[in-house]
Amino acid sequence: MPAVSFQEVAKTYSGARGQVRALDGVSFDIEPGEFFGLLGPNGAGKTTLISILAGLARASAGRVTVMGHDVVADYAAARRALGIVPQELVFDPFFNVREALRIQSGYFGVRHNDDWIDELLAGLGLADKANANMRQLSGGMKRRVLVAQALVHKPPVIVLDEPTAGVDVELRQTLWQFIARFNKQGHTVLLTTHYLEEAEALCGRIAMLKQGRMVALDRTANLLADAKGSVLRFKTDDTLPPDLAARARVTGRIAQVATKDAAGVEAVLTRLREAGVRIEDLEIGRADLEDVFLAIMQGAAR
Numbered sequence: 001m002p003a004v005s006f007q008e009v010a011k012t013y014s015g016a017r018g019q020v021r022a023l024d025g026v027s028f029d030i031e032p033g034e035f036f037g038l039l040g041p042n043g044a045g046k047t048t049l050i051s052i053l054a055g056l057a058r059a060s061a062g063r064v065t066v067m068g069h070d071v072v073a074d075y076a077a078a079r080r081a082l083g084i085v086p087q088e089l090v091f092d093p094f095f096n097v098r099e100a101l102r103i104q105s106g107y108f109g110v111r112h113n114d115d116w117i118d119e120l121l122a123g124l125g126l127a128d129k130a131n132a133n134m135r136q137l138s139g140g141m142k143r144r145v146l147v148a149q150a151l152v153h154k155p156p157v158i159v160l161d162e163p164t165a166g167v168d169v170e171l172r173q174t175l176w177q178f179i180a181r182f183n184k185q186g187h188t189v190l191l192t193t194h195y196l197e198e199a200e201a202l203c204g205r206i207a208m209l210k211q212g213r214m215v216a217l218d219r220t221a222n223l224l225a226d227a228k229g230s231v232l233r234f235k236t237d238d239t240l241p242p243d244l245a246a247r248a249r250v251t252g253r254i255a256q257v258a259t260k261d262a263a264g265v266e267a268v269l270t271r272l273r274e275a276g277v278r279i280e281d282l283e284i285g286r287a288d289l290e291d292v293f294l295a296i297m298q299g300a301a302r
């Protein structure tokens with residue numbers, strides 16, 4: 001039995017400006033114990049898929065199960081099997097951290113949970129904030145409380161929707177150590193993130209969504225192996241010719257261009273010389289997950 005199963009899931013939102021097809025027949029399974037990554041640009045449908053999983057939104061078509069429980073027909077059991085860290089910082093301002101965690105335990109019918117709550121607080125660096133009011137906490141601290149809330153009932157499946165967006169490096173490390181430990185103990189993890197180096201490091205398997213459709217699903221190692229080419233990285237103050245600019249990844253002065261093979265590398269260098277682009281600090285490296293992601297997104301139909 002898969003930990004999570006999405007079967008032909010579709011979702012259409014109707015609003016003032018007509019209909020938005022947020023998901024268009026998405027199917028995949030996540031096996032127990034997997035660390036699974038769901039990637040895609042903004043608006044691809046990741047949060048919609050997670051909302052349907054969590055029972056916060058209704059699919060227009062298709063079926064979703066968590067540990068065998070249908071998220072609609074068997075909502076309570078499905079929800080109990082899930083720990084969800086939402087993309088938005090939502091919290092009740094009237095409670096302190098320990099109270100918020102006790103209330104969440106009560107919601108799932110877990111009593112006498114203070115030992116586990118203490119462990120969560122310690123593991124997430126929140127021990128000295130147990131009695132602090134939620135509204136006194138910084139954004140990063142609130143994020144930690146949301147993670148603790150998601151784990152308070154030790155759910156078999158943990159879902160994190162961009163948990164590290166706008167989060168400092170220290171919290172990212174604490175969080176990943178913590179989640180990785182859960183995963184080693186057998187908990188299934190579903191993660192969405194814009195930090196592709198995180199996905200590359202953590203996820204055994206990855207699905208990519210674009211405009212509500214799946215455009216890739218494979219083991220991370222296979223996705224990287226398929227990207228056999230090399231990537232040219234260099235610095236420049238000049239403008240790249242349009243044909244290169246269209247396929248380059250540019251961050252400030254640094255440009256990266258993916259190529260298939262040695263002949264491709266030569267072609268790019270020739271093109272730069274022809275266009276009179278002066279380059280510094282040239283390196284040739286292997287493609288990483290971000291290169292793979294960009295290639296798949298550019299290559300995907302539509």
Ligand SMILES: Nc1ncnc2c1ncn2[C@@H]1O[C@H](COP(=O)(O)OP(=O)(O)O)[C@@H](O)[C@H]1O
Pocket residue numbers: 013014015020021022040041042043044045046047048049
């Ligand atoms: N509540 C909503 N009402 C109308 N459209 C929505 C709603 N939520 C999301 N959408 C639309 O659905 C698409 C997918 O959004 P979302 O699932 O948030 O994507 P992602 O999380 O991948 O950025 C987008 O076009 C978005 O504008």
Ligand SMILES: [Mg+2]
Pocket residue numbers: 046047048087161
């Ligand atoms: Mg989202």
